[in-house]
Amino acid sequence: MTALDGSTPEEDVAATIDAIRWTPERRDELVSLLPENVPLYQGRTSAEVTRLRGYLLAAFADTGLPAAAVPYVLEALESGHMPYEVAGAAIAVRGFEGPAAEFVPYLLRAARNLTGADSTVSFEAYDPRWPYAQPTTALAEVFRTIGGLGAEAATALPELDRLAEEPERFPAPVLEAIQSAREAIRAAQHTAEAPHSCCNEVALVDASEEPAGGTLDVELEDQDGRAETFTGFFGGKPSVVAFFYTRCDNPYKCSLTVTKLAQIQELTRERGLEHAFRLAAITYDPEFDLPKRLKLYGSDRGVSFGDDVRFFRTTSGFDRLSRRFGLGVNYGSSTVNRHRIEAYVLDASGEVADSFTRLQWEPEEVLAAAEALLVAAPYGSKRP
């Protein structure tokens, strides 16, 4: 495949995707375009990135959906907020050849997220112009995919039944898709065996880059304008650090991540561990996210700042930081155009001990990972 980067016209990228669509043996080339930080997305607007990713994901319905692409599909279903991309992910699931019951909770999550935020989209061609020849909506595609899973989607039936009893919540075409899904599942239940679980066969998390060790020369500024270094703050005791930016417009990503960070802080208080860990968030957008903005963003979401709880922007060395963590982020000409969810548990030397990327994480599981470090090597509450 010709190298695709931020200067490749969208139409050319779409033509490449279409070419691969009919040669499934090349589908790994599509997978290689999924990480956020590949050159393909560099310098593009977030709207372009959404179009490209939605179209790319939908192509997996034709090529078959390989396991390596599954985390990206699940991410879009779970945390996507742009209907076109969510629709593309729902269509992609149809290409999965193994047992697919584990997709069902993610599809239902997508349906919940889209209620009230759905939109008419089309996959008839790349970036078609209105009026579309083959219009659809993200919700309709989600329910069609659920129906297509047949008996494997049996766990969705109670929710589908409930939704069908609330016709006032959906436009007629979506209601039809819900009804069709219910009928398809029930019909399949009469003939199918019990559904299998797929999850042991599918990698649900990224095969992230293994962060390299060594001293990380990164200068930081915190929410109060105080200078700090990466090694200065993230040394001496374990830490939880998440990445975010204040202009993120996806309610299921940065805003939720920082809210969960506040919940971790609350849990550490309840367990008397508030001095055992450090909590931090680092912005992807250091030029725009000035200290006051960091402080307001954290405070608004329940974070209580202190010596061990700080939000940072880098004042130098962001590229080094990005390489060390293998950050899943890319930029348009003015701000972030795409990023994944990412939180890390660092040990007392600032090295990554555990990572929670792409899919939603729960405060309890992240804290448990941090507590495991305490058990392995208990630390005092004083900073060195």
Added chain:
Amino acid sequence: MSDQAAENLKQEMERELSAAEAARERYLSELAETASTSRGAPPEGREAAPRGDENPALTVLKDKTLPEETRVEVINRLAADLGDFDDVVQALLTVVQDTEDAPRVRLAALHRLGSAAFLVVPFRPHEQAYEQALRNLITDADPRLRETAVSILAVRRDSEVQQVLLDGLQGKGTLPVERERAIQLLAEDDHLDNLPWLEELYQSGSEDARQEAVRLMGSYAAAAKTLEGVLRDKDETAQVRQQSAASLRNLAPERFEDVAKEIATDTADDPEVRTACLHTLQHLGDRGRVYGDADFVGRLEDVGQDESAPQVAEGARNLIEYGRSLERTPADR
């Protein structure tokens, strides 16, 4: 309030309520009469007359043979008690998309739909049809309908309208609205890398457009230098310079303070802008950087004595006095 005053107020409110109820009854009665006439005499070529039990308001709304004023008044007075919400929305959607209907009536219907859309839950079943209607209007022959629809879609960050606007700006398609307006609408989404368009808007636009351009630049870190240039530009209007100051302060507070100090003490600059700079430094500036700058405070003393610009002098004296009051009451810091 005395008991007598309360009683008088109560009676006055009851009179107003009665009058409003009577007016509403009269209107409904007239509406029923108009609807009855409409049902009885379908013009040639019209579809079959509406059912006799149809809401009179909807009958009048749908009848294109009636005067525009009558139909617009029905639309403006349509409320939940005038008909079933779903029926009303359906009728409005039909009117909006009927390109043979009067633009004035269609525009009233579009505005009414916009209000109905605020009722998020009951409107949900119509959301898809509403979005489609708005997108259809992007290419409507009537410029007011186009602009209203494009504006609504742009605020919703609709991908379709964003692409139409972008294509138009790049010369790859027809712009549905004026170029200035297109840039402003596209800039509703700060993830679209609009800075080059905003710079164009600043260079070529009216004063209002330039003010809007520098306001929107406040979302782009790369615009700081441009904003500083606008703030320093003595040929620019005070309003645009002040908006530029607000945007620069949003992006680079320290740089803003440096420039504001220069302007505030520049006796050749516009007194309105100088006063605004002083006011902002006093209330929003970093106290350490403002009052810790002995050179600036010293120059302010001179400004405070300059009677050729009394408004600025007063601002300077206020700023100095405010600093002294902070020294006297350290707890307030």
